[in-house]
Amino acid sequence: MTEYWVSQGNKWCDFCKIFISNNPSSIRNHELGQRHKENVAQRLTTMRKESAAKEKEKKEAARALEQIEAKAKRSYQKDVASFEARDSNAQALDGEEDWDYDSSSRYYYNQSNGLYYDPKSGFYYSDAIGRWVTREEAYSKVQASSKPKSIDPSLKRPFPTSGAATVVDTRSAAKSKNETAPGPVVSASLNPMRSVKSSQSSLAVKRKRQDEKKPKTISKEEEAALKAREAAKKRVEKREKPLLGLYNGSR
Numbered sequence: 001m002t003e004y005w006v007s008q009g010n011k012w013c014d015f016c017k018i019f020i021s022n023n024p025s026s027i028r029n030h031e032l033g034q035r036h037k038e039n040v041a042q043r044l045t046t047m048r049k050e051s052a053a054k055e056k057e058k059k060e061a062a063r064a065l066e067q068i069e070a071k072a073k074r075s076y077q078k079d080v081a082s083f084e085a086r087d088s089n090a091q092a093l094d095g096e097e098d099w100d101y102d103s104s105s106r107y108y109y110n111q112s113n114g115l116y117y118d119p120k121s122g123f124y125y126s127d128a129i130g131r132w133v134t135r136e137e138a139y140s141k142v143q144a145s146s147k148p149k150s151i152d153p154s155l156k157r158p159f160p161t162s163g164a165a166t167v168v169d170t171r172s173a174a175k176s177k178n179e180t181a182p183g184p185v186v187s188a189s190l191n192p193m194r195s196v197k198s199s200q201s202s203l204a205v206k207r208k209r210q211d212e213k214k215p216k217t218i219s220k221e222e223e224a225a226l227k228a229r230e231a232a233k234k235r236v237e238k239r240e241k242p243l244l245g246l247y248n249g250s251r
Contacts, residue, residue, distance in 0.1 A: 015039040085122060113142045 010019040011027065016039050020030045030036055099108045099117070108117040115138055116125040124138035125131070128145055218226075 015043055082122060113139075115142065 008022045011022040012019055013030065013036065016030075016036055020026050098110050098112050100111070101108055106119070108119065109115075110117070114126050114128070117123075118125070118132070121132065122135075123132035124135055125133070126138065126142070129138065129141050133141070
């Protein structure tokens with residue numbers, strides 16, 4: 001019988017990410033190697049960490065849900081208690097004759113003390129208080145405002161009107177005499193930083209003229225410079241006279 005050659009192929013190691021020969025000896029040698037053992041231990045450590053993190057997330061989610069449910073339960077109980085208190089207050093108000101229900105504003109109004117009652121919130125309001133308050137605070141404010149206040153007899157004395165009458169008379173007399181409003185007339189400049197120019201006095205003008213009449217003392221260097229300037233001016237005129245022809249024509 002004839003035997004045929006069959007290719008064994010390669011095997012992929014998922015821990016080491018390599019291909020090895022697909023025979024028992026090669027597989028056993030690879031699995032007993034140090035590299036394969038380290039990769040397997042690293043994979044197991046990673047799997048343990050991932051499972052611990054997932055378990056921690058599950059516990060935190062369960063704890064958060066428990067806290068949310070507890071808060072919702074407390075809020076629900078509080079709402080139920082407040083609704084029951086409002087219903088009882090509304091029923092008590094309906095039984096009393098002083099409270100009138102306004103369908104437009106949906107508030108109860110008490111004409112005797114001027115209080116408004118909101119059955120939805122359970123608070124009371126009055127113009128004297130100026131804000132919504134509880135029942136105890138509202139009735140305490142109403143009782144305090146209803147008590148008569150003792151007035152100091154010194155405050156009952158009328159104020160003196162003689163001084164005020166004299167002030168009014170003087171103002172009316174001033175308005176009748178002068179049509180313009182009384183008040184000080186400002187003659188100075190409105191801007192104190194602005195310099196106001198004025199005409200010079202006669203004494204200043206006289207001093208200026210005397211200074212102009214006084215002969216000026218000239219030094220020797222200035223006198224020499226003036227003489228040189230005059231000489232240069234004469235030379236220029238002498239040189240330009242025949243060229244222009246103006247002086248010969250005028251003679």
